[in-house]
Structure formats: C-alpha cells, structure tokens
Amino acid sequence: MAFSERLYENVKPIWEKNHNHPFVQGMGDGTLDREKFRYFMIQDYLYLIEYSKLFAIGAAKASDVKTMGEFAKLLDSTLNTEMDLHRQYAKKFDISEEELENAKPAAVTVSYTHYMLAVGQNGGLAELVASLLPCMWSYAEIGKSLSQIPGASDHEFYGEWINMYADDEFQELTQWTINMLDRLTHGKPEHELKHLEEIFLNTTRFEYMFWDMAYKGEMWPTE
Numbered sequence: 001m002a003f004s005e006r007l008y009e010n011v012k013p014i015w016e017k018n019h020n021h022p023f024v025q026g027m028g029d030g031t032l033d034r035e036k037f038r039y040f041m042i043q044d045y046l047y048l049i050e051y052s053k054l055f056a057i058g059a060a061k062a063s064d065v066k067t068m069g070e071f072a073k074l075l076d077s078t079l080n081t082e083m084d085l086h087r088q089y090a091k092k093f094d095i096s097e098e099e100l101e102n103a104k105p106a107a108v109t110v111s112y113t114h115y116m117l118a119v120g121q122n123g124g125l126a127e128l129v130a131s132l133l134p135c136m137w138s139y140a141e142i143g144k145s146l147s148q149i150p151g152a153s154d155h156e157f158y159g160e161w162i163n164m165y166a167d168d169e170f171q172e173l174t175q176w177t178i179n180m181l182d183r184l185t186h187g188k189p190e191h192e193l194k195h196l197e198e199i200f201l202n203t204t205r206f207e208y209m210f211w212d213m214a215y216k217g218e219m220w221p222t223e
C-alpha cells in the first residue's frame with residue numbers, strides 16, 4: 001500500500017467532518033453567511049502568505065532540478081493564482097487593501113502556519129511535504145465534491161471558490177504532491193513513517209480548526 005493510502009485511511013473520519021462542517025456545507029448550498037466568508041477570506045489570505053513560504057523552502061531543500069521546478073510552480077500558483085482569487089473576493093466584499101494589510105491573524109491561523117513552518121524548516125523534504133499536503137489534498141476533495149452539487153459552481157459568491165479548487169490543474173498539482181510523498185517515503189522504516197503520519201494528522205486537525213474558526217469567529221476576546 002502506498003504511504004498516501006495509509007494516510008488517507010487514517011484521516012478519513014476528520015475529512016468527513018470537514019465535508020459536513022456547516023461552513024463547507026454552506027458554500028455548497030449557497031446559504032453561508034457572507035460575513036463569515038469575508039472573515040475566512042481575510043484569514044486565509046494571511047494564511048497563504050505564510051504557507052507559500054513552505055514551497056520556497058521545498059525548492060531550497062529539493063535534491064534535483066525537476067523537483068525544484070515543481071515547487072516553483074506551486075509557489076507561483078499560490079501567490080499568483082490562488083491569492084488572486086482572494087484579491088478578487090476582497091473587491092467583491094469591500095475589503096480594502098488597507099484592511100487586508102492591517103488584519104491580524106487569529107490564534108488558529110498563527111498556530112497552523114507556525115507549526116508548518118517549524119516542521120518545514122527543521123525537518124527534511126518528507127516532513128515538509130507531509131505537513132503541507134492536507135491543505136492541498138483536503139481542498140481538492142472539497143472542491144471536487146462541492147462542484148458536483150447542482151448549481152453550486154454558478155453561485156454568485158461561492159461558485160468561483162468551488163471552481164478554483166475543482167479545477168483540473170489544481171487536482172493535478174495535488175496528485176503530483178501526493179506522488180512525491182510516496183516517492184520520498186518508499187522503503188522508509190516504520191518509526192519514520194509513524195512520525196510523518198503524526199505530522200499529517202496534526203495539519204489535518206488544523207484544517208478542521210480553520211473551518212471552525214472561520215464559522216465561529218475568533219474564540220478570544222479581541223479588546
């Protein structure tokens with residue numbers, strides 16, 4: 001069994017919880033409160049600024065030019081395609097550049113990004129990929145499943161979001177990253193695989209916490 005299949009089996013119950021989360025369901029049926037989505041977009045923009053650094057670290061840690069090129073492609077796709085979506089949404093939701101620049105990351109945003117960056121900086125390439133993969137993989141799954149709901153892709157607010165992650169190019173980038181983790185872990189001893197499994201589980205849990213934070217708002221007094 002490929003390592004990625006084992007990971008998938010391990011986190012399946014959490015991914016089902018993601019799919020059933022009212023934030024995700026609300027994007028699928030179009031009923032999600034726009035204020036919640038607006039908040040999510042701001043937090044996600046802050047998240048992506050940090051997340052994209054993982055691809056830069058990946059390029060620096062790669063041991064061949066082909067892999068460096070793939071990380072460069074992921075970096076480009078995040079900074080210039082995915083974050084463009086956020087910039088477009090910002091216009092739609094009246095989020096000014098100033099508001100985006102001055103926004104402060106919520107506790108979950110800080111914890112999630114700092115955890116990934118610590119793993120990415122201190123570990124090898126397999127650790128880095130294990131920590132960043134749930135983000136891509138779970139969005140690929142959510143995008144695909146929401147795009148199958150009749151009318152969801154055409155929704156005036158949430159349709160573009162769904163189309164972005166259901167897109168074939170994004171699905172291919174995700175598959176490339178899954179394949180890389182399988183290559184990197186081939187023949188590794190069980191104790192190393194267990195360690196990678198733990199990293200993957202941690203960022204999977206952070207994904208769920210991010211949806212929940214976006215739905216409920218920052219769970220901390222702000223003043």
Ligand SMILES: Cc1ncc(C[n+]2csc(CCO)c2C)c(N)n1
Pocket residue numbers: 044047048051074077078082135136139207210
């Ligand atoms: C909390 C959170 N988790 C996952 C993603 C999705 N995502 C972030 S970077 C990237 C790689 C390619 O652009 C993908 C798919 C997100 N936006 N926000």
